[in-house]
Amino acid sequence: MSIPDYISPIVGYRVWQWVAAGLKSLNGEPWSPGKPLAAACMASNRGTTAGRAEAAHDANDAPREKCTCGVYASKSLEHLHTTGYERYGICGEVNLWGTVVEHEQGFRAQFAYPKNLYLPPKMLPSTLAEIQSRLQALTLYGSDIFVIGNGETISLWAKDSGYSPAGLDYLIERSKRYYDRRQRDRNLKRGDRVAILGRGIAVVEQAGDKEALVVLWNKNVVRIGRKEIVWDEGNMRWETDANAAFECLVQPIQ
Ligand SMILES: [Zn+2]
Incomplete structure (x- = not known):
């Protein structure tokens, strides 16, 4: 993957669904590790059926100024928070490049790739084994990964240095609390x-x-x-x- 180095990418904010295979847009579009997501216009398909053919354009020539196509990103985390998108997945910064159409609250871009990811603790599986396999898929993107735990942002994994000691400590401690809780919740009783x-x-x-x-x-x-x-x-x-x-x-x- 290459982000053209003669252009500084614009940085926006997004929310992704975190599935076993990795990241997906909230509309279900998969993001492949190591490959920028390229915008494709769907308006031409919709246009012919809805009688809006005049608005249609070449699907690969996206985004167009007067269309709705492009890879969406917000200008601020605050916006993802106030619109409620935040709770549907994991937030992160996203690099945007190529043609980028700017709007008041966000952008529509031709190419996009996650820059970093912030995992809310509630989205992490409970056991270390599950966490490990889920994170494995996420590290393939090569984007820095943080976890928001104990009210602070903890570096979990970085492209250059791998897992951080502080991040691992947090995950181990969290998983231990989970087991302790399960242990307490389970009552030993007569006949067991x-x-x-x-x-x-x-x-x-x-x-x-x-x-x-x-x-x-x-x-x-x-x-x-x-x-x-x-x-x-x-x-x-x-x-x-x-x-x-x-x-x-x-x-x-x-
Ligand atoms: Zn379009």
């Missing part, structure tokens, strides 16, 4: 099964805040600190380490 690694599956007899009593296959009752029993997302079951399980000096349950 707990895998005591190395010893077998036990059934919860009593679950308290501090500890749980579980019964093993041989009817032995075992006491386990509640914090030692964790939900394993991969195996979809409660698990604990054999070292955390203490035999109880109570009669086996008949």
